Amino acid sequence: MALKKSDLYSSLWAGADELRGGMDASQYKDYVLTLLFVKYVSDKAKADPYADVEVPDGGSFDDLVAMKGKPDLGEQVNVAIRKLADANDLQGVINNADFDDPDKLGKGKELVDRLTKLIGIFQDLNFSGSRAEGDDLLGDAYEYLMRHFASESGKSKGQFYTPAEVSRVMAALIGIKPDTPKSATVYDPTCGSGSLLLKVADAAPNGLTIYGQEKDNATRALAVMNMHLHGNGTAEIRQGDTITSPQFLRGNELQTFDYLVANPPFSVKSWNNGLENEYGRFDGYGRPPEKNGDYAFLLHMIKSLKSAGKGAVILPHGVLFRGNAEATIRKELIKRGYIKGIIGLPANLFYGTGIPACIIVLDKENAVGRTGIFMIDASKGFTKDGNKNRLRPRDMHQIIDTFVNQKEIERYSRMVPIGEIADPKNDSNLNIPRYIDGSEPEDFQDLHAHLKGGIPNLDFDALQPYWDAFPSLRRTLFQPLRDGYSQLAVDKGDIQATITGSTEYEAFVSNTNGAVNRWWNGHEALLQGITNSTRPSDLIAELGDSLLDAFRSQPLLDEYGVYEQLMSYWNDVMHDDVALIMGEGWDDAAKPRAARILGYDKIKKPKYESAHITFGTGVKAQRWVMDLVPPELIVARYFAKEQVDLDALEAAAEGAGRAIEEYLEEHAVEEGLLFEATDDDGKVTNKTATDRLKTARAEGADSDEIEALVHVVSLFKAEVAAKKAAKEAGLKLDQLTLKQYAQLTTADIQSLVINDKWGGRVAAGVHAERAVLIQKLVQRLNVLGDRYDTTIGELDAEVDVLSAKVAAHLVAMGVE
Structure with missing residues (x-):
């Protein structure tokens, strides 16, 4: 059976985390990721004798499995992994973790048991079909584990991982073209675990030649393994401090690259410790401040770009506005035109820090004559994900669309002229709020409306997108009161019904439904053509981009909201489905297991x-x-009548239960007719009622009690019969459903999945976006209606009336 990525990821993490014990996540990741690597290359070597990594005798994952439970397991695992490292020049990469360390893994039997279970987590997995190109299940699993380890490694130990969402945005901003050759180079001077480099390489259809440097040797090892797992085993990842000991040189000069991406450590205070050769990085700019290395890294990157090179770097917002030496450097960068754009990101995105950061986009090719810097304030577009924030697919796509197409959007983006930045009042300060006011408009209270009543027309004007979509609705909902003010023409409770009952809203629904149906039906052949050679990343890119195009012309609906509905479903369900179909084919993927x-x-x-x-x-x-075709889809299409009958029987069973509850609530109380039938817990059951009925008849008890007992026993019998009928009907429906799977043709399966499952969910997502829009309008109109419903004069009069009542009560009580 093909692996579902969600099952793989969650089981790997749950199993690994369970065995971690008291070890810090930053240490335990080395054990888990090393075993994952050994398992992967072992499976690939079995399937491909020409695999990139040679697996020697005694150095495979099967050898580790054979050692499970042995008293010297830790020592033997070390030996096996060392053999694998020696055969592939991976010393210091995959053999850093000591699997015989009693301080970390326990002593004696505890160590053996823990390692045996850890090996067992990977034992039943088969990565021979995991492909380095397209959708890399194993490589993504590696990244999934790194993300979780980064999240739990603490503030100072989670910097090895750049969130995948940010990496994808950066990869899209540096201008890689479809025909960029694989010989083009990409460089990350602070590459961490290599995830950022891999995202850039993945954005190039032909791939790229990868170079990276990482200061920490253990983190470099993660990057090297990551490169192998993603099919980039030829990448050059070197170890050393980028500022004091750059590893990529040509003579006494820094080597230069076509593309560059980086997420350097923020504001390093000791950046120049041991610095002997500046390699011309600071020439013409001045030396960065002694206790802040942000500009040292940025200038290294500028120097490392070819004359037509492009790059993107993540830095704290302080680089945009801090003064003194940094201001001097910033002015020179602006003067030379190297900064193409700046994107302000939400706070708390990164694992090493909670402060907000920005992406600075660099472009040497078009630096001469640059007349402006394109700025985006993307700080408000995110979702909460545990204790961190995360960019949603809609946020990512909006940043990319806006930047690539240089779209100016109010309160979000604009091209800021160099003249405005250099103006003495700004003095080359690049702080985004100086140029983009991202704050929401203030919700003003209108004093005249509070005094005289009515709702200001200005408040209605702010809702103009709704009136553009529903031209006559404003006149239906409101009527003029006086110059500049209107009043509701319908009761507040009828606002929603008035909107949704209008012909314009019905047309709006029909148009959006038609748009999503035309878009989806236009991709039916593409979806039917999913095979083992499909690239899921290309598939979802085609679906997502065309969905955005289909809804850009639709009034009112935010195309990025609709896009988010698709992408959320893709990430939660559809990607797994596509992976199953790729691995097993439509027919086998649909079979019950x-x-x-x-x-x-x-x-x-x-x-x-x-x-x-x-x-x-x-x-x-x-x-x-049923992984691909859940039973409810089968029932809905083939057994709708049986489901209706079952629903009726289940409703009857629930009704029978409620009848018992209501009767007992009335009579199973102290001195009630059924009190003698209660058990020690004060409850009446079928048995206690039947037993008491026998006793009551034998004793000649009161006829009312006997009648009540007879009735409640009959209620219990009716409930038993109703539940039995519902259970039998449910069993029969399950049997029919299971049998139906064997009768499905490939066309049936494709129709159930593409139309009923996927298409139905996407259409429901569009409906949800539409419902939210209308709910926002209704809520806003209710707020305005409530705000100005009562004038100040009416409130004063009401206060006078209530005051008079209080005074009268006080007089009646003898209080002056």
Whole structure:
């Protein structure tokens, strides 16, 4: 069975985290990622005798499996990994972690058990089909684990990983063209685990020649493994301090590159410790301040770019406005035209710091004659993800679209002329709020409206996009009161019904439904053509870009909101589905499979994954999982009548239960007719009621009690019968559903998945965006209606009336 990426990722993390014990995540990652690497290259070598990594005898993952449980397991794992490292010149890369370290992994049996379980996490996985090109399941799993380790490694130890979302944005901003040759070079002078470099290389259809430098040797090892796992084993990743000991030189000059990306450590205070050769990096700019290395890294990058080179670097906002030596450097950079753009990012995106940062886009090729710097304030576009913020797909795409097309958007982006930046009032300060006011317009209170009533027309004018979409709706909802003011023409409770009941809204719904249907139907052949050679990244790019194009011309709806609906579904479900189809084909991917055993509890009872359909109970139960085509799709298409009948039976069973509850609530109380039928817990059951009925009849009890007992026993019988009927109908429907899977043709499967599952969810997402828009309008109109509903004069009169009532009550109580 093909691996689902979500299952792989979650099981790897859960298993690894469970075995970590008290070890710091920054240390434990070395063990987990090394074993992941060994497993991957071992599987690839089995499938391809010409694989990039040679797996020697005694150095494969199978050799590790054979050692499980042995008392010298830790020592033998070290030996095996050393053999693999020696055979591939990977010393100091994959053999850094000591698998025989009692201080980290425990002593004796504890170490053996922990390693045995850790090896077992990877043992049943098969990465022989994981491809380096297109959609790299294993490489992405590696990145997933690094992201989690970065998240848990603490502020000072999580800097080795740049969030994938930011990396993708940077890759799109540096101007890689479709025909860029693989010989073009990309360089990251502070490459960490290499994820940023890989995102740039992935953005180039032909790939790129990769160079990277990393100060920390253990982090460099992560990067080298990462390159191999993503099919870039020829990348040159060197170790050393970039400022004091740059590793890429040509003679006594820095080597230069076509493209550059970097996320250097922020504001390093000791950047010049041991600096002997400046390599001309600061010539013409001046030396960066002694206790802040931001501009030292930036100037290194400028120097490392070819004359037509392009780059993007993440730096703290301080580089945009700090004074003294940094101001002098900044003025010279602006003068030379090297800064093409600046994108302000949300705070708390990065694992090493919570402060907000920016992306500075560099472009030497078009520096001469540059007349402006394009700025984007993207600080408000994000979602919460645990204790960090994260760019959503919509935020990423909006940044890229806006920058690439140089679109000026109010409160979001603009081209700022160099003259304005150099003006004495700004003095080459590049702080984004100086040039883009990203604040939301203030919601003013109108004093005249509070005094005389009515809603200011200015408040309605602010809702103009709605009136453009529904031209007659404003006249329907409001009527003029006096010059500049209007009043509601309908009750506030009727606002939503008035909007959704209008012919213009109906036309709006029809148009958006038509747009999404035309877009989706236009890709039916593309989706039907998914095979093992499909590139999922290309597939979703085509779907996403065409969806944006389809909705840019639609009134009112935000095309990026619609895009987010698609991308969220892709990330949650659709990507897994595509991976299954690629791995197994449409027919096999749709077949029901037996639920997997996830583990065992303390008494060795198996724990199964959640099943869609289960027959029986306990260990002998048949548990069926339908990964691609869930049973509800089969039922909706083939057994709609049976589902309606089942719903009616289940409703009848619930009704029978409620009838019992209501009757007991009335009579199973102290001194009630059913009190004698209660058990020690004060409850009446079918058994206690039946037993009491026998006793009551034998004792000649009161006829009202006997009648109540007879009635409640009949209610219990009715409930049992209703539940039995519902259970039998449910079992029959499950049997019919399971049987139907065997009768599905390839065309049936494709229709169920493409139209009912995927298409239905995307259409529902568009509907959700539409509903949110209307709800915002209704809420705003209600706020305005409530705000000016009562004038100050009416409030004063009401206060006078209430004051008089209070005074009268006080007099009646004898209080003057």
